[in-house]
Amino acid sequence: xxxxxxxxxxxxxxxxxxxxxxxxxxxxxxxxxxxxxxxxxxxxxxxxxxxxxxxxxxxxxxxxxxxxxxxxxxxxxxxxxxxxxxxxxxxxxxxxxxxxxxxxxxxxxxxxxxxxxxxxxxxxxxxxxxxxxxxxxxxxxxxxxxxxxxxxxxxxxxxxxxxxxxxxxxxxxxxxxxxxxxxxxxxxxxxxxxxxxxxxxxxxxxxxxxxxxxxxxxxxxxxxxxxxxxxxxxxxxxxxxxxxxxxxxxxxxxxxxxxxxxxxxxxxxxxxxxxxxxxxxxxxxxxxxxxxxxxxxxxxxxxxxxxxxxxxxxxxxxxxx
Amino acid sequence: xxxxxxxxxxxxxxxxxxxxxxxxxxxxxxxxxxxxxxxxxxxxxxxxxxxxxxxxxxxxxxxxxxxxxxxxxxxxxxxxxxxxxxxxxxxxxxxxxxxxxxxxxxxxxxxxxxxxxxxxxxxxxxxxxxxxxxxxxxxxxxxxxxxxxxxxxxxxxxxxxxxxxxxxxxxxxxxxxxxxxxxxxxxxxxxxxxxxxxxxxxxxxxxxxxxxxxxxxxxxxxxxxxxxxxxxxxxxxxxxxxxxxxxxxxxxxxxxxxxxxxxxxxxxxxxxxxxxxxxxxxxxxxxxxxxxxxxxxxxxxxxxxxxxxxxx
Numbered sequence: 001x002x003x004x005x006x007x008x009x010x011x012x013x014x015x016x017x018x019x020x021x022x023x024x025x026x027x028x029x030x031x032x033x034x035x036x037x038x039x040x041x042x043x044x045x046x047x048x049x050x051x052x053x054x055x056x057x058x059x060x061x062x063x064x065x066x067x068x069x070x071x072x073x074x075x076x077x078x079x080x081x082x083x084x085x086x087x088x089x090x091x092x093x094x095x096x097x098x099x100x101x102x103x104x105x106x107x108x109x110x111x112x113x114x115x116x117x118x119x120x121x122x123x124x125x126x127x128x129x130x131x132x133x134x135x136x137x138x139x140x141x142x143x144x145x146x147x148x149x150x151x152x153x154x155x156x157x158x159x160x161x162x163x164x165x166x167x168x169x170x171x172x173x174x175x176x177x178x179x180x181x182x183x184x185x186x187x188x189x190x191x192x193x194x195x196x197x198x199x200x201x202x203x204x205x206x207x208x209x210x211x212x213x214x215x216x217x218x219x220x221x222x223x224x225x226x227x228x229x230x231x232x233x234x235x236x237x238x239x240x241x242x243x244x245x246x247x248x249x250x251x252x253x254x255x256x257x258x259x260x261x262x263x264x265x266x267x268x269x270x271x272x273x274x275x276x277x278x279x280x281x282x283x284x285x286x287x288x289x290x291x292x293x294x295x296x297x298x299x300x301x302x303x304x305x306x307x308x309x310x311x312x313x314x315x316x317x318x319x320x321x
Numbered sequence: 322x323x324x325x326x327x328x329x330x331x332x333x334x335x336x337x338x339x340x341x342x343x344x345x346x347x348x349x350x351x352x353x354x355x356x357x358x359x360x361x362x363x364x365x366x367x368x369x370x371x372x373x374x375x376x377x378x379x380x381x382x383x384x385x386x387x388x389x390x391x392x393x394x395x396x397x398x399x400x401x402x403x404x405x406x407x408x409x410x411x412x413x414x415x416x417x418x419x420x421x422x423x424x425x426x427x428x429x430x431x432x433x434x435x436x437x438x439x440x441x442x443x444x445x446x447x448x449x450x451x452x453x454x455x456x457x458x459x460x461x462x463x464x465x466x467x468x469x470x471x472x473x474x475x476x477x478x479x480x481x482x483x484x485x486x487x488x489x490x491x492x493x494x495x496x497x498x499x500x501x502x503x504x505x506x507x508x509x510x511x512x513x514x515x516x517x518x519x520x521x522x523x524x525x526x527x528x529x530x531x532x533x534x535x536x537x538x539x540x541x542x543x544x545x546x547x548x549x550x551x552x553x554x555x556x557x558x559x560x561x562x563x564x565x566x567x568x569x570x571x572x573x574x575x576x577x578x579x580x581x582x583x584x585x586x587x588x589x590x591x592x593x594x595x596x597x598x599x600x601x602x603x604x605x606x607x608x609x610x611x612x613x614x615x616x617x618x619x620x621x622x623x624x625x626x627x628x629x630x631x632x633x
Contacts, residue, residue, distance in 0.1 A: 006395040014425040022413075103409025107470070109375055110403035111426040112395040319375045320366055 004114075011113030015121025016128070023091055023129035032087045033133050037140070039083065043069070043076040044141050048148045059282070062153040063160060063259045065145045076141065077255050080134075080168055081248055085204065087133060088175030089196040091126045094189035095180055096314065101189065106319045119311055123180060130172040138165050156261075156285055163258045163289065170299040171251040175200070177306035184310045184317070204248045215239035236268055247302060250295045257292035266291065324350040326478050326509045327372065332381035334367050334533075341367045343533035344381070349509045351477070354500065356520050357513040358617065359530030365513040366406060368530075369480055372511075373403055386477050399427070402471030406482040408463060412456030416447055416466055419455055423470055441473035445499060461492035468499055479503055480511045485519050497523050517617040529621060537624060545615035548624045549575070549587055554613045557584040557596060561605025571599045576623075585619070 023029050047068035051061060058064055069075035074082075096119070099105040109115060142161065146152065153161070179196045186192040219235035243249045253266045261282030264274075283291070327349040334342040342364040349355040357365045370376040372383060374390030374397055383389060388396040410419045417438050424434035442448045445465040455463065464484060471479045481500065485493045500523055503510050514520040521527065521541055529537040529544070537544050557568060568577045568586055572595065576587040586596065593610060600607045 004391075005393050010395065010428070011426045014422070018422055102411070103405065103407055104411060106375065106405040107403070107408055107410075107423075107467070108426065110373055110398055110401070110405070111423060112398040112428065113426050114394070319370060 006112075006114070008114050008116035009120065010117060011111065012117040012121045012124075015113075015118055016125045019095075019122050019125025020128050023125060024132065028090055029087075029129060029133070032083075032090050033136075036079070036083045036087065036133065036137060039079045040076055040137055040141070041144075043073050043079050044144055046070045046073050047076065048144070051149060059154075060157060060160075060259075060261060061149060061151055062142070062145055062157040063261075065141055065149075066161075066164065067255075067259050077252075077259065080171075081251055081255075082204065084130070084134075084168060084172045085175040085178075085200045085248075087130060088126070088172050089179040089193070089200060091129060092122070092176050092179035093183055093193040093196050095122045095126065096183040096310075097187050097189055097192055098183070100187060109319060115315055116311070119180075119307075119314055123176065123307060126176045126180075127169070127173055130176065131169050134165060134168050134172065159285055160258050160261070160288070163285075164255060167251065167254045167258065167292070167296055167299070170296060170303065171247060173303035174247040174299055174306065177303045177310065181306050181310040181313070184314045203246045207246045207248070208243060211239050211242040215242060233268065240267055244295075244298070247299060250298050250302075254292040254295035254299070257288050257295070261285075261288055263288070263291065266295070326351055326386050327355075327511065328384040329368075329372065330382050332368065332371060332383065333379045334364075334371060334376070335379045340533050342371070345528075345533075345535045347528065347535070349478075349511055351509050352504055352507045353525050354504050354510045354512065354523050356524035356527035357511065357530060358515070358517050358520065358527050358621070359536075360515055363530035364533040365530055366482055369403075369482055369511070369513060372480065373398065373401060400476055401478045401480060402474045402476035404464075404467040404471050404479070404481045404484055407487065408467035410455040410458075410463060410466060413454060415452050415454055416442065416458070416469075417451040419466070420470060420473060424473070427474060437473045437475070438469075441469040444472055444502070445469045446495075461488050461496070464488060464492070464496060465499070468496065472503070476508065478509045478511070480513075482513050483515070484512060485514065485516060493519055517621055521617040527617065529617075529624070531625065536628075537620075541617055541620070542615070544617070544620050548620045548627075549615060553588045553591060554615050554619065555586045555588065555593060555596060556609065556611045556613050557586055557600070557607070558582055558609035559584070559600050559605045559607045561600070561603060563603070564600065564605055567599050567603040567605065568596065571595045585613075587619070 044065055047065050047070070050068050050070055051064055066076045069078065099108065108118060138161065142153070178199055179192075182192040182196040183189075186195060215235045215238040218238055219232050221232045221235065225232055257263045257266060262280055264277060264283065325348050327347060329345065329347040331344050331346060332342055333340060333344055345368065347368070357368065359365055367376065371378050372385065372390060374394035378391060383391070385397045386400045388400070390397040411422075414422070420438045420441065421434055424437065429437060439448070442451050445468050447462065447465055447469060450458070450462070455466065458466065468481075468484070471481070484496055484500070488496065497519070500510060500512065512520055512524065524541070526538070526540055527544070528535045537548065539547070557564070564584060565577055565579055568574060568584055571592055573588050573590050573592040574586055575589055578585045593612070597607055597610055
C-alpha cells in the first residue's frame with residue numbers, strides 16, 4: 001500500500017478531550033467511582049483501626065494504610081486489584097462498537113482525521129479518567145491517614161506511595177486495552193462487555209488454580225519430594241512464569257515490592273543467595289524500584305501490545321454496516 | 322475541463338472473489354447533482370466509501386479535487402462532506418455541540434466554528450433547536466443536522482448516501498430542496514438512493530447501478546429516450562371493458578402497463594388524441610388522460626426487464 005500523507009495524530013487531541021469529558025461527566029464513571037471509594041474507605045478505615053495500636057513500631061506506617069487488612073475486609077491494595085479492571089472495562093467496553101452502533105463512526109471518519117487518532121484519543125481519554133479516579137482516591141487515603149494517625153509521612157513513604165500510584169495506573173491501562181480490544185472485535189456492546197469480564201474473571205480469579213494445575217501436570221513431584229513434602233523447583237519456576245502472564249500477578253508483585261520495603265526478591269530464592277543479607281531490614285527506594293522494574297515494564301508492555309492488536313484489527317475493519 | 326471535481330476510472334472493489342464494484346467510471350462537475358441509483362447491494366455505498374478513502378480500492382484511480390483518497394485521505398476528507406446512510410449523532414450532546422466536535426476535528430478555529438455552525442443550522446432550519454439534545458430529534462431532523470454538518474464544512478463535494486430513506490414525504494421534499502440549494506453554491510453533489518422517483522427530481526445526471534456496474538448513465542430524458550425508445554408516457558384512467566387491449570391497439574403504442582385503475586401507455590409519439598378516440602369508440606368512459614414525464618422507475622424496470630429477457 002502506498003504511503004499516506006499527514007499526521008496520524010491530527011484530531012487525536014480533540015477526541016481525547018471529548019472522551020475525557022464524557023467519562024468524567026458520565027453516570028457510568030460516577031457509579032464505578034463510588035463503588036471504589038466506598039470499598040476503599042472501608043478497607044482503609046479498618047486498616048487505621050489496626051494501625052492506631054502500633055503507631056510507634058513501624059517505620060513505614062503510611063504504607064501500611066494501603067496494605068493492612070483485617071477480616072472480613074480486604075486491604076486497599078486488594079480492593080484496587082479487583083476493582084481497577086472493573087472501572088477500565090466499564091469505561092472502554094463500548095468505546096469503538098458504541099460509535100459504530102450509534103452510527104457516528106462513519107461520520108467521524110469522514111472528517112480529516114485518521115482512524116489512529118480516534119483509537120489513540122479514546123485510549124488516552126479513558127486512561128486519563130482512570131488516572132483522575134486513582135489520584136483522587138490516593139489523596140483521600142493519604143488525607144484520611146494524616147487526620148487519624150497524627151503522624152506525617154516521610155519523604156520516602158510519599159515517593160513509594162507515588163510509585164504505587166503509577167503502577168496502579170499502568171494496571172488500569174492494561175485492562176483498558178483489553179476492553180478496547182473487545183470493543184473492536186465485537187460489534188455488540190453486550191458481547192464485548194461479557195468477553196472483557198470473562199477475561200477478567202479468568203485472569204484474576206481462575207488463573208492461580210489453572211497455573212498450579214498445569215505446572216504440576218508438567219513437572220510432577222518425584223517420590224523423594226513427596227516424602228519430604230518438598231516442592232519441585234521446576235514446577236515452582238513454571239508456576240511463577242505462567243502466573244506472571246496475569247496482569248493481576250504483576251500488579252500484586254509490583255505493589256509488594258514498593259509498599260513492603262523489606263521485600264528482597266519476588267521469585268524463587270535459594271538459601272545460598274541470601275548469604276550476608278540482613279533479613280527484615282528495608283531496601284532503599286531505588287533498590288525496591290529496581291526489584292519491581294520488570295513487573296512494571298511488563299504491565300506497560302502488555303497494555304501496548306493489546307492496544308496494537310486492537311489498532312491493527314480496527315484499521316482493517318470495514319466502516320459500513 | 323477543470324470543472325470536474327470527482328473523477329474515478331475503472332474502479333474495482335473485490336471482497337475475496339466477489340466484486341462489489343466491478344469497473345466503473347464516474348465524473349461529476351462543480352455545481353452538478355449526480356445520482357447513483359440502484360437497488361440495495363448494487364455497490365453504491367462501496368463506491369462512496371472508496372471515493373472517501375474509507376475503504377481500500379482494489380483497482381482503478383480516483384481523483385477528488387486533485388487528490389487521491391488512498392494517498393492523501395486527509396486532503397480529500399477536508400474537501401468532501403459526507404452524510405452517511407442513516408446518520409447518527411451523540412444523543413447526549415446538543416445539536417450545536419455535535420457540530421462543534423466535528424468543527425474541532427476538521428481543525429476550524431473557535432470563532433470560525435461558531436459562525437459556521439450558526440449559518441449551517443439556519444440553512445437547514447434547525448436554529449430553534451440548536452441547544453436541544455439530539456436524542457430528542459426525529460429522523461428527519463437528524464438527517465437535516467447531517468446536512469448541516471456537510472454545509473458547515475463548506476466542502477467542494479457533498480456525498481449523500483440515501484439521504485431520503487425513512488423520511489416522510491414532507492421531510493423528503495424539504496431535504497431535496499436543501500440539496501438543490503447546495504447545487505447553487507457550486508458544490509458537486511453525489512446522491513445515492515434506491516428511491517428512484519424521489520431523487521430523480523433533483524438530479525442533473527444519473528447512473529443506474531446494477532451488480533457493481535453502471536448499467537446506464539446520462540440525464541433522465543436521455544435515458545428514457547435510449548431505453549424506452551419514444552419517451553412519451555401517458556396515464557389513462559378509464560372505465561369499460563378491455564381498456565388494456567383497446568389501448569394496446571392504438572397505433573404508435575409501444576407498451577401498456579396496468580397499475581390498479583391506472584394504465585400507463587408508452588408511446589413513440591404524441592398519440593393522446595388517438596387514445597381518447599379509441600377509448601370512446603370502444604365504449605369506455607375516459608376519466609383521465611394525462612401526460613407524465615418518463616419516470617426513472619419506468620426506465621429502470623424496462624431496462625432490466627429487457628436485460629432479463631435478453632439473457633434468458
